[in-house]
Structure formats: C-alpha cells, structure tokens
Amino acid sequence: MQNTADxxxxxxxxxxxxxxxxxxxxxxxxxxxxxxxxxxxxxYVRIDEETLEIEIDSEYEG
Incomplete structure (x- = not known):
C-alpha cells in the first residue's frame, strides 16, 4: 500500500x-x-499504525 504525504x-x-x-x-x-x-x-517518516497518519520531518543532507 502506498500513499502520499507532504x-x-x-x-x-x-x-x-x-x-x-x-x-x-x-x-x-x-x-x-x-x-x-x-x-x-x-x-524521517513516521506512520501511526492505528490511524495511518503520516508525519515527515526533513533536514539537510551532509
């Protein structure tokens, strides 16, 4: 299963x-x-297993 997130x-x-x-x-x-x-x-992606809500944090590479 795939989904999109921002x-x-x-x-x-x-x-x-x-x-x-x-x-x-x-x-x-x-x-x-x-x-x-x-x-x-x-x-850094976190998926809540109960609600399937997606949270994403981003940071610089390097």
Missing part, C-alpha cells in the same frame, strides 16, 4: 509531495531531492 524542503522551505510505502514499516528514513531547488533532504 514535507517542507530543509533548504528552500518549499512544500513537496512524496510517496510513502506503508510496507516499509512505521519508521523510515531516506533521502529525496527537493522538487523545487533539487537539493537532497533526509526525510
């Missing part, structure tokens, strides 16, 4: 949308480039 770029602050793979577990981290400024963001 995060704000750690560099430029612009909103981005990413796909979240629920089968990868309740806590995930991966690098995704900003769709606006193309800089890499480390995304």
């Amino acid at each position: 995060f704000f770029c750690a560099y430029c602050g612009e909103p981005n949308t990413t796909f979240v793979d629920f089968s990868a577990g309740g806590q995930q981290s991966y690098v995704e480039d900003c769709q606006v400024c193309c800089r890499p963001n480390i995304l």
Whole structure:
C-alpha cells in the first residue's frame, strides 16, 4: 500500500509531495531531492499504525 504525504524542503522551505510505502514499516528514513531547488533532504517518516497518519520531518543532507 502506498500513499502520499507532504514535507517542507530543509533548504528552500518549499512544500513537496512524496510517496510513502506503508510496507516499509512505521519508521523510515531516506533521502529525496527537493522538487523545487533539487537539493537532497533526509526525510524521517513516521506512520501511526492505528490511524495511518503520516508525519515527515526533513533536514539537510551532509
């Protein structure tokens, strides 16, 4: 099962949308480039197992 969620770029602050793979577990981290400024963001994804609500924090890579 996949769903989308939004995060704000750690560099430029612009909103981005990413796909979240629920089968990868309740806590995930991966690098995704900003769709606006193309800089890499480390995304920390948390999925509430009961409500399936998605929270994403982003930070600079490097």
